[in-house]
Amino acid sequence: MSGEVLLRAERLSKEFPVSDGIVSAVSDVNLEICRGETLSLVGESGCGKSTLGKLLLHLLTPTAGRVIFDGTDLSSISPKQLREIRQRMQIIYQDPFSSLDPRMKVGDIIAEPLKIHKIYSDKTQLRRRVEELMDRVGIRRAYYSRYPHQFSGGQRQRIGIARALSVNPQLVVCDEPVSALDVSIQAQILNLLKDLQGELGLTYLFVSHDLSVVRYISDRVCVMFLGRICEIGPADRIYAEPLHPYTRFLLDSVPEPDPEQRKEDRPLLEGEMPSPMAPPKGCRFHTRCPRAQQVCMQDPPPDMVEMAPGHCCACHFPLSE
Numbered sequence: 663m664s665g666e667v668l669l670r671a672e673r674l675s676k677e678f679p680v681s682d683g684i685v686s687a688v689s690d691v692n693l694e695i696c697r698g699e700t701l702s703l704v705g706e707s708g709c710g711k712s713t714l715g716k717l718l719l720h721l722l723t724p725t726a727g728r729v730i731f732d733g734t735d736l737s738s739i740s741p742k743q744l745r746e747i748r749q750r751m752q753i754i755y756q757d758p759f760s761s762l763d764p765r766m767k768v769g770d771i772i773a774e775p776l777k778i779h780k781i782y783s784d785k786t787q788l789r790r791r792v793e794e795l796m797d798r799v800g801i802r803r804a805y806y807s808r809y810p811h812q813f814s815g816g817q818r819q820r821i822g823i824a825r826a827l828s829v830n831p832q833l834v835v836c837d838e839p840v841s842a843l844d845v846s847i848q849a850q851i852l853n854l855l856k857d858l859q860g861e862l863g864l865t866y867l868f869v870s871h872d873l874s875v876v877r878y879i880s881d882r883v884c885v886m887f888l889g890r891i892c893e894i895g896p897a898d899r900i901y902a903e904p905l906h907p908y909t910r911f912l913l914d915s916v917p918e919p920d921p922e923q924r925k926e927d928r929p930l931l932e933g934e935m936p937s938p939m940a941p942p943k944g945c946r947f948h949t950r951c952p953r954a955q956q957v958c959m960q961d962p963p964p965d966m967v968e969m970a971p972g973h974c975c976a977c978h979f980p981l982s983e
Contacts, residue, residue, distance in 0.1 A: 668697040668865050669718060669833060674727035676710075676717055683939045687713040689889040691727070692966070695833070700859065700866040702876040702897070704912065705886035706935055711869045712756075714886070715835045718867065719751050720744060732832070749779050752826040756838040758818035762810040768821055769806040772796065775828045795824040799854060816847035820854070827858065835867045840875060852879055873916050877901055882972070885909045888946040889938060894966065895973030905975035905982055907951050945978065953979050 671693040678685045688710045695701050695718075703711045716722045718729055720736045729736045731747060739747070752775075755761035762771055772792045782788040793803045799820040810818055819839060826834055836855065840848040856879060858864060870876050876883060880897040885906060893906040904910045936942050936949055945963050948954040958978050966974035969982055 666697045667694045668732055669693075669695040670730045671714075671718060672728050672730070674714070674717055674729065675725045676713055676722060677725045680939070685938045686889055686941060687938060688717060688724075689941075691889075691891055693718075693884065693891065693894075695865060695867060697832070697865055698859075698863055699881040700868055700879055701882045701884060702868040702870060702880040703884050703886060704870060704873060704876055707871060708935060708938070709886045710889040710938075711871075711886055712837050715753070715837055715867055715869050719748075719753060719835055721753075749775075749829045750832045751835075752829065752831040752833070753835045753837060754819070754822050754826050754839045757842050758815050758822055759810075759842070761822055762818055764810050767807050767809060768796075768801070768813075771810070771821060772824045772828055775825060779829055781829065791828070792824075795828055798827070798858070799824045814847075815843050816850060819843065819851055823851075823854065823858070827862070830862075831864070833865045833867070835869065837869045838871070839868075841870065841872065848875065855879065873912060885912065888936060888941055890946060890976070891966070892947065892963075892977065893975045895970070899970060899973045903970075903973075903982070905969055905973065905980040906947075906977050907953050907981060908947050910981060955979065 671691055674688060674691040674693070675686070676688040678687060691714060703714065705711055713722065717724050720729060724737070731751065734747060736744060736747070769789070769792050772795055773788055776782055776788060776791060782791060793806065796803055796806070801817060801820050801824065810821070813821065840851050843851065852875065855866070859866060868876065868879055877897060882895060883897050883900040884891055885893040885908065887908050893900065893904065893909050900909065901913065904913060932950060936946065942949050944960050945951070945954070945958040948958040951958065955978070963976045963978050966976050968974045969980060
């Protein structure tokens with residue numbers, strides 16, 4: 663990690679109109695991603711993680727706020743300029759079975775971004791680049807002309823990784839890239855991502871709900887609840903000393919493989935996540951929080967407060983108090 667900010671989100675929000683109202687998917691998010699780091703975004707399903715990832719890539723247009731990538735405000739540039747910057751920002755999708763076109767051969771899938779950005783005009787050079795990428799992610803060159811249905815889930819995700827890396831990006835958003843894979847294959851893909859980061863100097867935004875996976879790959883962890891960030895900090899501190907009650911519940915929900923280490927009296931998170939169409943007044947977590955008091959029901963928590971070096975929390979009554 664260089665400490666240099668590669669991407670910054672400022673007061674980022676996204677609302678989706680629906681038939682009977684508006685869904686607030688992301689609300690007033692401020693976030694920085696440093697060059698060369700892995701920042702993981704965690705939270706329950708439906709909390710806005712994937713939407714935030716797509717907003718940062720400008721695949722979705724924010725309702726409010728802005729995204730600044732390497733000094734460029736993505737909302738203030740032309741479509742042509744945005745297309746050029748997209749070469750430096752790529753995404754690895756969650757489902758390796760639906761993210762690859764079944765009618766295209768593997769070589770053509772990996773070559774497609776290179777053709778779109780017109781990086782190679784010579785077919786021989788293009789083929790050589792694709793084969794180099796296949797070598798790098800562990801796909802045999804002999805499979806160049808095979809179709810996606812001829813590969814396993816893990817192999818398909820390797821193809822998706824090769825496609826994302828083909829244009830030499832700086833930032834890669836990994837949208838739950840191992841959630842659809844067997845546990846043994848998950849480890850292989852995670853190790854591949856870490857190796858590629860070391861070799862190519864990549865920056866990752868890693869979106870996941872699996873806290874054991876996040877602990878393995880992350881430099882920093884950002885916790886989301888109902889469209890808002892409630893805690894962010896170094897991964898080791900988040901796991902050792904969480905500040906937000908929601909983070910504590912997330913960590914307590916991780917299964918313990920050793921029966922002798924399991925806690926029978928672990929507190930459980932009661933109730934359902936509130937609807938993003940009608941988020942609660944005050945702190946959005948207060949309807950499920952055992953520490954909630956009257957102020958939590960009336961006033962939103964203050965903006966992020968740094969309670970330890972690099973470790974910030976937005977809560978009226980953080981666990982350190």
